[in-house]
Amino acid sequence: MAVGGERVAGDAGVLGTALAVVLAFSLAQGSWEWFSTYLGVTLLAVVLSFGRAPVPEPGRRAAYAWSLAAYSLVVGLCVALTLAPALQRWDWLFPMPGARRGCVESGRYGSLRTQATLGELAGRDADALAYMQREQSRQAVNDCLAATTTRWLPVYALGAALLVGAGLWSWARARARRTAAGPV
Secondary structure, three states: OEEOOEEOOHHHHHHHHHHHHHHHHHHOOOOOOOHHHHHHHHHHHHHHHHOOOOOOOOOOHHHHHHHHHHHHHHHHHHHHHHHHHHHHHOOOOOOOHHHHHHHHHHHHHHHHHHHHHHHHHHHOOHHHHHHHHHHHHHHHHHHHHHHHHHHHHHHHHHHHHHHHHHHHHHHHHHHHHHHHHOOO
16 A cells, blocks of 8 residues: 555554464464474564564654554564474573473383383384384474473563564664754
8 A cells, every 4th residue: 555655564564463473373283393484584574574663753652662562572473483493493592401301201201102002012023113112202302392392482582572672762762862963
């Protein structure tokens, strides 16, 4: 939509926000896959390309604060979607040793459960049993890490939102000071 020859950016920003929320809820089930990184980057591109960072206006401080919070939270959600698979897989990015140790124990339990489930069939093909135990262990660990990641993802999203909000607020303050100082 154009207004006086200038494109209005709010519609695409609202669309990006809606997509981010829908995708976040739909992807929060099960293991975080790399497709969520693609979706997060795509939504970030939509929000950053078509959404406008709020600009403070005299006498509208509350409106600016709400707009800044909304914009920052949406960007934080997109960043969280982008990082989710990496958080699940890379312990240096998600340093939760207690949670990871618990997930390894879940994997061990999955392996033992497979052996118990197969019962006397396990003695017939040791290679097949070993393969199924590895697969069940891997699946149990992945499910545990995915659940842990999903539980902690809002913290990462909020952290990203706070960084974005603080950065935009600082940038707006610096710009206002430069404008108030006049041409140098």
